[in-house]
Amino acid sequence: MTYILNRLLSVILTLFLITIVTFGVTNILPGDVAMMIMGTQSNPEALEGLRQSLGLNDPLIVQYGRWIGGMLTGDWGTSLIFKQPIAELLLQKAAASAVIVVMSMTIALALAVPLGVWAAVHRDKWQDTTSSTTALLGVSLPDFFWGIVMILVFARWLGWFPSSGFVDPAEDFLGTLRHAFLPSLALGLGLMAHLTRMTRSTMTGILNQEFIRVARAKGLSERTVIWRYALANAIGPVITIAGLQIGYLFGSIIVMEFLFSYTGMGWLTYQALLNRDLPLIQATVFVVAAVVMLTNLAVDLLYVAIDPRIRLG
């Protein structure tokens, strides 16, 4: 319990720091919100009036307080370019991206864990070399390359999956999955490399432990020894890395959603940045940061569930 409270406390503190940084950085950026709204040719008096009504002339600390207050009460402001309430907009796009995040991580783990285990079990043999070559190939080529390959192979030649677009999950969930699959696969291949290496190295360490020999001495089958006794011990660090990769994923998702014209969070961020939609940028950054933090918290709690030794701390 103490551990969970500790972690929650630090998450809240970090989120608070993130709001300050986000707010600070977006306000230092050149560009005037009022001018963005009214256009560069507008009347200076009208501009000034808009600034007044938006509160842009207030001291920064007051503006920050207002922003935080709004964030806390669910009033996230209105997007300048989409003319829509930001909270609503973000929720919709975040859901679309969540499909990609979950799917790509599932693909990455589903490939990486068996590959890493396989490499560790056959350490320094051809299986190990194959596994590390595959992993290296995944990481050394950028994800957009894989994206292009996916489009060529699965959309253009085979025609199994659509090459672009997005379907609202409320209307056609299977359609959403079909549209999300190729970008997810492309991202998953990039994520897989690290996870494979991590699985291999933790498994190698665990397989040399005495309790593995003890498990074999009990007459347990190799399958039980490797997939239960060893993997239960080795999976923790792999999941931790996967959690950290969620943060990295938000970076690459921008490119990938753009490539596949998939209108999710990445696509939204791209639009917001391109058009200097400050309120939207601030909210997006905050949401991404919060999601990354909470994912990592969830991962750490999962780790606690897996490894009883951490419960004491």
Added chain:
Amino acid sequence: MNAPAKPIVSVDHLRVEFPTRGGTVIGVEDVSFTIAPGETLCVVGESGSGKSVTSLSLMRLVEFGGGQITEGALTFARADGSTLNVATASPEVMQGVRGNEIGMIFQEPMTALNPVFTIERQLTDGLILHKGLSQQAASARALELLKLVRIPEPERRLKQYPHELSGGMRQRVVIAMAMTCEPKLLIADEPTTALDVTIQAEILALINRLKREKGMAVLFITHDMAVVAQMADRVVVMYQGRIVETGTVTDIFENPQQDYTRALLAAVPKLGEMKGKTAPERMRLIGDEAARAAAVAPKARKPEVLLDVRHLTTRFPVKGGILRRTVAQVHAVEDVSFTLNVGETLALVGESGCGKSSTGRSILRLIEPTSGEVWIGGRDIRALSHHDLRRARADMQMVFQDPFASLNPYRRLKDQVSEPIQNFGLATGQALKDRVEQLFDRVRLPRAFMTRFPHELSGGQRQRVAIARALAVNPKLIVADEAVSALDVSVQAQVLNLMMELQEDLGLSYLFISHDMAVVERVAHHVGVMYLGRIVEIGPRASVFENPQHPYTRSLLSAVPIADPRKRRFADDLTFKPITSPIFPLGHTPAPSTYTEVAPGHRVLHP
């Protein structure tokens, strides 16, 4: 062992090879022996002798370590009356034998249990697998097993995880695990090496009782001749992958035929053999008669105090809560006082966690003591500034247990030995080079080793380098923290003799921290017995060993196995009191240590 029964295992001309990139390495060669039901066969040997390879071959576990059985037969009499050649059996058949008909106990209780599964799960999975029991029936049996190995509060242990149990309890769980299916053969591979001596005594007694009650055969692998003397019916002595000698335990100990066996036995200190002697004596090493002669006449010295430790106390904070505040303290060293004379050895003995290492480190201020005084050569080390402390450390050096960890793997040995000389600016250029050469001569290492790296040396050679490095700055005091504990017995004897020789020649004082009572009896002038951070008994070695007064000293001495099969001690289970926790709440002020003098210089802590 009259009228030998049909053996349960017979090993014939076993040969195990390990294919490596550098060619094939032979693990064992031409190894043959048999084990009868109800018999304990001890396989004894030093590191690299192939004793573990032999035991792993019997389980066919050797192939998981990259080994291959290339020759020989391992015939095992199965429960159903048939025989099985383990060397050629299919992996599936072996899975049915392992843990079912052959049980195995390993060395490291701390790592032998899977840390993420409960004790119950680890005890029951073998039963479910081999005996087809339901989870419920298996759990009931697991509870019985924990009672069989006499674990306190067995019901609670089932639901616990390994890290919640002490080392002794974990080893009991490992033994219970090996016993789950009532195997006909129990293989114990160094089962007590990692344990404290009182816990070792309990585990040895437990194995003996189980063997007697269940009529098992036991294959007991160990490097410790004293344990062999206590446990074995018959003994196999191994050296470099081959059997040197086989015989009954009394034959091996009293009438060894081979030089290697004789040398091995000679190198083993026997507790009690120093009775009636006051000064330390070098180890008998075959082929080292010169050292023996030199040891006959120890120089008489006028007692002169070098190190005077007064009321030394060291506590470590225990952090807890959301703000990581100090919530309690570990009383690692509690009001410890003693003196050490020039040219003498004071041994601090005790079990793990008793504070002996913390005491040694506190004296050098490698960890900061909480209070007390440490006088050496007229200066209080505790009162020195950091600059002066650095200077003062030239007088006091340390030798650690693991020479592989205490030497830098990336630096040549001569650079590591010369480093302290350069740090203190004691010599440069040719003088430095000469000094390093002298030091290598001094610890009897060839000068050719000077340009080598640590991994090119054996354990004993590495420890000699560590000693040379400690000697480099002409210290007056050397704190040797378990300095010979990781070494093979014959190497240990050589290093001990070297240390004693250096003491006589250079007038060094040793603070000799050790858990090994037999070694301490051999080397120490004075002995301090530590328990829960305090010295419970201290005095001249002869007085403490021959007339122990404190109950803890007595139980410690009674737990030490003696390398003499005619002095067997562990008839049945013994129960030593578990050591209580040295963690106390903040603000707890323990009573000062007060002593009664029971003989000249021999003091015992008031209860």
